[in-house]
Amino acid sequence: MSALTFTGARVVDPASGRDERANVAIDGELVVAVGTESRGMRVEADGLVLAPGLVDLHVHLREPGGEDAETVATGTAAAAAGGFTAVCPMANTDPVADHAGVVEQVLGLARVAGHADVFPVGAVTRGLAGEDLAELGAMAAVGVRCFSDDGRPVRSARVMRRALEYCRTWDAIVSNHAEEASLTDGAQMNEGELSGLLGLAGWPHEAEEVMVARDLILAHGLGARVHVPHVSTAGTVALVRDAKARGTRVTAEAAPHHFTLTESRVRDFDPVHKVNPPLRGKADVEAIREGLADGTIDAIATDHAPHPPETKEREWTHAPCGMLGLETALGLACTELVGAGVLDLPRAVAALSTAPARSRDVAGHGGPIEPGAPANLVLFDPSARWTVDPGRLHSRSRNTPYAGRTLTGRVVHTLLRGRFTCRDGALVEVARDPS
Amino acid sequence: MLGPHLLGVEGLTPDDITTVLDTAAGFRDVALRPIKKVPTLRGRTVCNLFYEDSTRTRLSFELAAKRLSADTLTFSAGGSSVSKGESLKDTALTLQAMGVDAIVIRHSASGAAHQLTRWVGAHVLNAGDGGHQHPTQALLDLFTIRDHLGRIEGLRVAVVGDVVHSRVARSLVQGLVTMGAQVDVVAPPTLLPPAVGAWGVSVGHDVDAVLPKSDVLYLLRVQRERMGQQFVPSVREYARLWGVDRDRLAHLPAGAIVLHPGPLNRGVELTADVADAPSSLVTEQVTNGIAVRMACLYLLVGGGADR
Numbered sequence: 001m002s003a004l005t006f007t008g009a010r011v012v013d014p015a016s017g018r019d020e021r022a023n024v025a026i027d028g029e030l031v032v033a034v035g036t037e038s039r040g041m042r043v044e045a046d047g048l049v050l051a052p053g054l055v056d057l058h059v060h061l062r063e064p065g066g067e068d069a070e071t072v073a074t075g076t077a078a079a080a081a082g083g084f085t086a087v088c089p090m091a092n093t094d095p096v097a098d099h100a101g102v103v104e105q106v107l108g109l110a111r112v113a114g115h116a117d118v119f120p121v122g123a124v125t126r127g128l129a130g131e132d133l134a135e136l137g138a139m140a141a142v143g144v145r146c147f148s149d150d151g152r153p154v155r156s157a158r159v160m161r162r163a164l165e166y167c168r169t170w171d172a173i174v175s176n177h178a179e180e181a182s183l184t185d186g187a188q189m190n191e192g193e194l195s196g197l198l199g200l201a202g203w204p205h206e207a208e209e210v211m212v213a214r215d216l217i218l219a220h221g222l223g224a225r226v227h228v229p230h231v232s233t234a235g236t237v238a239l240v241r242d243a244k245a246r247g248t249r250v251t252a253e254a255a256p257h258h259f260t261l262t263e264s265r266v267r268d269f270d271p272v273h274k275v276n277p278p279l280r281g282k283a284d285v286e287a288i289r290e291g292l293a294d295g296t297i298d299a300i301a302t303d304h305a306p307h308p309p310e311t312k313e314r315e316w317t318h319a320p321c322g323m324l325g326l327e328t329a330l331g332l333a334c335t336e337l338v339g340a341g342v343l344d345l346p347r348a349v350a351a352l353s354t355a356p357a358r359s360r361d362v363a364g365h366g367g368p369i370e371p372g373a374p375a376n377l378v379l380f381d382p383s384a385r386w387t388v389d390p391g392r393l394h395s396r397s398r399n400t401p402y403a404g405r406t407l408t409g410r411v412v413h414t415l416l417r418g419r420f421t422c423r424d425g426a427l428v429e430v431a432r433d434p435s
Numbered sequence: 436m437l438g439p440h441l442l443g444v445e446g447l448t449p450d451d452i453t454t455v456l457d458t459a460a461g462f463r464d465v466a467l468r469p470i471k472k473v474p475t476l477r478g479r480t481v482c483n484l485f486y487e488d489s490t491r492t493r494l495s496f497e498l499a500a501k502r503l504s505a506d507t508l509t510f511s512a513g514g515s516s517v518s519k520g521e522s523l524k525d526t527a528l529t530l531q532a533m534g535v536d537a538i539v540i541r542h543s544a545s546g547a548a549h550q551l552t553r554w555v556g557a558h559v560l561n562a563g564d565g566g567h568q569h570p571t572q573a574l575l576d577l578f579t580i581r582d583h584l585g586r587i588e589g590l591r592v593a594v595v596g597d598v599v600h601s602r603v604a605r606s607l608v609q610g611l612v613t614m615g616a617q618v619d620v621v622a623p624p625t626l627l628p629p630a631v632g633a634w635g636v637s638v639g640h641d642v643d644a645v646l647p648k649s650d651v652l653y654l655l656r657v658q659r660e661r662m663g664q665q666f667v668p669s670v671r672e673y674a675r676l677w678g679v680d681r682d683r684l685a686h687l688p689a690g691a692i693v694l695h696p697g698p699l700n701r702g703v704e705l706t707a708d709v710a711d712a713p714s715s716l717v718t719e720q721v722t723n724g725i726a727v728r729m730a731c732l733y734l735l736v737g738g739g740a741d742r
Contacts, residue, residue, distance in 0.1 A: 195629060196630055197605065197634075199566025199600075200565070269547075269550055310522065313524050315523055316550070317544040317545065
């Protein structure tokens, strides 16, 4: 591959603290120069932000088993179009990623597709049943750094404590779907005045907080690493903030919909707004924004959850939870956080790339952008406005709650190890050797 | 302005409600005629789409449509048909293709009637959706109250029982508040919806405290299966603390009336002698239900309400 230089971009690299106009030269898979130098072909990037490629700690690629909703190829295509160079697919596939075989299958499918690196999350327990530990060591041996039964909580405190303890072998991370299930039986939406009016069973914020509190206490006592997924309540933000102050080894993520949308969206009973944890109230949205601003919440993670239309176009109570996220995350962060003055641009880039990479050991991503580093990069126009059109998304599914919404901040180029996966806003198809 | 759909009581104005009640008063006389039929909806088709077991509401709507001379279709499916059979959306599209003018839907899922309006052009009448709304029940209750007490505004109405699971309670309370009644909601805290105080009602847990000042006592059904879900310890305890027996009934002011949406759980929310007491209007509610549903069908389908 020949050399290439992006000229005149605003280089925002939280890992090195850089935020300045500079040229970034790439040769082969690596960044070779940052500064005034120019090598090879010049690509005009005036007005664009050049940042480390985005890292999503929480996606559902659905393969194997859910290929009608998404595949590794379509999901990572959506990732590339959304500016992501690394995604962490959850283990709730069919079969479940509770052993090395499924992990390797997903890794292999991602290598073939070539749109983004995947860092699969392994199941904590066999079959996500919450009872017997999955083959954590075998999965760690093929590169898994984080374990989660996402979608289902590890209900037993004993199993959770054992998992945290056992994972210390590799200093790996356990992330528990924070839901005390005995409090959410049949739950359909956030519990509150609106659930009372709509006659939908409520998902109380305490159900999340009770579980997070338990896990923080367990992790603290063991000195183990714990990651809190999709923080949705003000109480959880406070719990994580306190735990960090006490020195608990905790990291946390929040989803764009939890800093953008409120439960009022449920009013028209369109299941595109049904998600777990549910959309909450205004005060929760504010608390999550504060948590992102003060660093309590490390990462923005999309919880990208594709579902085919026939499962979402059903009665609210029968529809599955989840919404797409990969192709709208950057735009929502720019619009809802940077545009609203919650985060400055470098902090937003940190929350979308550097911090998630560090918090979950996503190697080779999140910067720094410096000579010798892999050229995993995104270039985006922070002031370009675009309208979300579900028909133009790269995901196999269409369940975005942002259809028709105009966002500010659009991906222009994404590069994975020096190769364009998205160029001038269009996905670049690459055929790679399955080996 | 009423229509094009009747999905809930929320959003109806006092004028809307008064229009329905006045129209129903006219239709009630139809039942007294030898030929209980008017030609108002001749040539129109009303489909009853019942995804949940129902006897009185389904029969009442069917009779209402027939007395208006509409052609009626009734589709009864168990709640489980959703998982194995055709989706609600596909059924809706089928009915749309058949050209029905109105769909009356009962469904165990809150919001099903709302969703239906996205898929069909026909008028949709909600005959009960999950724990959400049951507008025609509330309207027939308002009709019955007004019929007996001459007004709704200023009345004091106690609504007692399983409010959290009750679509009837939501619709009725909204209707009463809209019409200017003072509502006392009484139940154990476990059977009250979250933030029920925001409904514009007084909330309490002591049924004896409200009885002497109530013009209307509205008892809600308490399903026995709630007992196993730790909402209350037992049927017996519920009946003792919140159920209404002859002794409690005696504390109502003279002229006060007792309503219940049915089906009755005799021995739980009320004793048999209360159900059959002269102040109990349970069967009259059923009779009025037909006239109120005729009014709703007429106003939406035949009355030129905008589509």
